[in-house]
Amino acid sequence: MYQTSRELKQRAKAVMHRRLFALMMTAALLLVASYLISYLSNELSGVNAWNREFSRRLDAELSRIQITDSMTYEEMMGVIASVQMPPIEQYYKGNFALLLSALVYMMSIPLSTGYSWHALMESRGLITRITSITYGFRFTFKTIRLAIARDLMVLLGTILFVVPGIILTFRYSMAVNVLVDDPSKGVIQCLKESAKLMKGSKWRLFKVELSFIGWQIVANLFTAFIGAPIFNIWLMPYMSLTEACFYNELLGRKDYNWSAEAETDSMNYFGSDKNDDDDDDDDDE
Numbered sequence: 614m615y616q617t618s619r620e621l622k623q624r625a626k627a628v629m630h631r632r633l634f635a636l637m638m639t640a641a642l643l644l645v646a647s648y649l650i651s652y653l654s655n656e657l658s659g660v661n662a663w664n665r666e667f668s669r670r671l672d673a674e675l676s677r678i679q680i681t682d683s684m685t686y687e688e689m690m691g692v693i694a695s696v697q698m699p700p701i702e703q704y705y706k707g708n709f710a711l712l713l714s715a716l717v718y719m720m721s722i723p724l725s726t727g728y729s730w731h732a733l734m735e736s737r738g739l740i741t742r743i744t745s746i747t748y749g750f751r752f753t754f755k756t757i758r759l760a761i762a763r764d765l766m767v768l769l770g771t772i773l774f775v776v777p778g779i780i781l782t783f784r785y786s787m788a789v790n791v792l793v794d795d796p797s798k799g800v801i802q803c804l805k806e807s808a809k810l811m812k813g814s815k816w817r818l819f820k821v822e823l824s825f826i827g828w829q830i831v832a833n834l835f836t837a838f839i840g841a842p843i844f845n846i847w848l849m850p851y852m853s854l855t856e857a858c859f860y861n862e863l864l865g866r867k868d869y870n871w872s873a874e875a876e877t878d879s880m881n882y883f884g885s886d887k888n889d890d891d892d893d894d895d896d897d898e
Contacts, residue, residue, distance in 0.1 A: 615814075616862055618821045625854035628735055636735065636850035639743045643728050643849070644842055646746070650721045658714035659704035666699040719757050723749030726756040730793035732853035736861060752796050756789075759800045763788055766804070783815040784808045790860045810863040821859060825852055 616624075629636055655661045674696050705711075726749030731741045749756045763785045771778030788807040792798060798806070811818070828848050835844035 615817060616858075618817075618824045621821060621855050621858045621862070622824070622851075624858045625736070625851055628738075628854050629850060632735060632740075635740075635743065636854075637846045639728070639731055639741075639746060640846045640849040642743055643724060643746050644845060646724055647721050650717060650724075654714045654718040657706070657710050657717060659706045659710070663699055663701065663704045666704070667696070670699070671696050722760045723747075723753045723756045725749070726789055726793060728849075728853065729789045729857075732850070732857045733790060733793060733860065736854050736857035748793070752792075755792065755796070755800065759788060759792055759803055762800050763804065780815060783818055784811050786818060787811055787860055787863065790857070810860075814863060818856075818859060821855060822852075825855075828852075 652661070655664075671693065674692060678692065724746050727746040730748045731745040734741045734745070766785065767778050767781045770776045770781045785804055785807045787810050788803045791803040791806045791810075825848075828851070832842065832844040832848050836842045
């Protein structure tokens with residue numbers, strides 16, 4: 614019998630109870646790294662320069678008019694719409710800069726893949742280090758190819774109206790977990806195995822993700838008022854561990870109980886010499 618959303622979340626919270634600080638620090642590192650990648654990508658492409666110029670013009674327009682509490686939302690939107698947009702071509706830095714920007718942005722894909730591996734291992738009672746988010750760089754190009762293939766299939770399915778995009782999204786939602794569970798598998802094989810695992814379970818995963826809607830609203834409010842995604846440092850491990858527990862269940866396996874043996878048998882990405890030697894042997898193969 615399948616576990617309910619509540620039971621899956623209880624398993625995730627049990628892991629968080631024991632490993633909260635390490636899980637939150639890993640999430641914080643991912644958020645910082647993702648922000649830096651996004652900032653650098655936008656700087657190279659000229660997006661940041663365009664945004665700064667638009668903000669300057671908007672501030673000049675707002676200082677020119679008298680803003681009162683009686684102004685309606687429509688009037689405020691009218692003020693924003695009246696601001697002359699900076700010419701895009703003025704901030705376009707060329708095709709090479711755009712390509713470099715895209716390549717930099719793609720580095721966020723191996724990072725998110727590494728975070729999926731981190732959550733999966735933690736859900737099985739295995740200890741990972743904060744640097745585990747770099748695990749995806751062991752097979753960087755495969756993670757990028759998988760992300761592109763998955764997104765293209767979802768996009769094409771949506772455009773052609775053959776299968777609603779939301780269904781395809783859930784069909785291939787386990788592809789990354791399949792890959793990090795066995796990096797020797799190819800992109801197509803990961804997508805096929807995800808589709809097989811999710812057969813009859815797409816609605817269950819939808820309900821699991823829907824159960825987080827309240828927390829996501831709270832996280833967005835925190836970000837809006839504080840100006841930084843502080844709440845996500847707690848929410849990200851919670852959601853990722855719940856999805857990892859869901860994946861474990863699809864495989865027909867139970868999550869490991871947390872014990873002293875789990876630490877002894879841990880899969881530290883930057884661990885002992887023995888682990889490093891084993892990894893080198895795997896790479897040679």
